[in-house]
Amino acid sequence: MIRVLAVFLGLWLGLCLALLFGGTLGHLRMVSERIGWALPGWVAALDDDSGFTSGQGRLESASLDWRLTGWDGFDLRLTGPDWQATGRAEPEGAALRIGALRGTLPLDWLGAGPGMLALDGGDLLVGLDGEIREGRIDGQASGAAVTLLWEGGAWRIANR
Numbered sequence: 270m271i272r273v274l275a276v277f278l279g280l281w282l283g284l285c286l287a288l289l290f291g292g293t294l295g296h297l298r299m300v301s302e303r304i305g306w307a308l309p310g311w312v313a314a315l316d317d318d319s320g321f322t323s324g325q326g327r328l329e330s331a332s333l334d335w336r337l338t339g340w341d342g343f344d345l346r347l348t349g350p351d352w353q354a355t356g357r358a359e360p361e362g363a364a365l366r367i368g369a370l371r372g373t374l375p376l377d378w379l380g381a382g383p384g385m386l387a388l389d390g391g392d393l394l395v396g397l398d399g400e401i402r403e404g405r406i407d408g409q410a411s412g413a414a415v416t417l418l419w420e421g422g423a424w425r426i427a428n429r
Contacts, residue, residue, distance in 0.1 A: 311399035329378070349375065354388055367393040370406060379406075381417055381424040386410045393419075 295317035301308050315326030315333075322337040334346045335358070342359035345367065354372035358365040370388045377383055391406035404419030410426075417424045 309398050331378070347372075347374075349378065352385065356393075361394065364394050364396045364402060367395060374406075374408075376410060376426075379417065379424045381426055384410050386415070386417070389414075391417075 298308065298317070300306075311328075314328065315324060319325060323335060325332065325334045327333065328347060330349065332348045334348075335343045338344050342357055343365075345356045345358050347354045347356075352373045352375060354370065354374045356367045356371070357369040358367045360366075368391065370391045370393075372388050374386045374388060375384075376386050379386075386406070386408040387410070389407040389409065391404070391408075393404040393406070394402040396402055401419050404417075404424075406417040406424075408415060408417070413428060416427050418427060419425075
């Protein structure tokens with residue numbers, strides 16, 4: 270009986286690991302349609318061949334790429350027509366903590382006004398539902414050091 274349980278658990282663990290590291294969003298969409306389980310809305314803009322370890326898609330008007338690096342997190346890249354920003358995402362419960370922000374980002378892409386923001390760092394907590402739960406972005410805009418704070422569902426600019 271114990272051997273049968275050990276074999277069953279081994280097979281189950283192997284299947285779960287195969288799905289986690291070899292499954293794609295296309296597979297998840299197919300299963301979701303068959304069982305009637307709705308995926309979060311932000312997943313619709315991701316490519317079918319995207320998986321847990323790496324993938325790509327669209328986030329509003331920008332291209333989003335991610336790659337698992339080690340067991341502790343993901344390298345992220347967000348690219349627009351004439352700008353690029355990078356960060357590091359680490360799991361935190363049912364959310365991702367995104368830090369190590371670098372690059373440039375248009376302020377109007379964030380809904381925070383005109384101009385470009387040269388990223389100096391920051392910290393975002395984004396739920397798996399795609400909603401920003403908390404956020405702070407540090408950078409330089411028009412020659413001044415600024416901090417963007419996520420408050421009430423929008424970004425607010427504050428001088429540092």
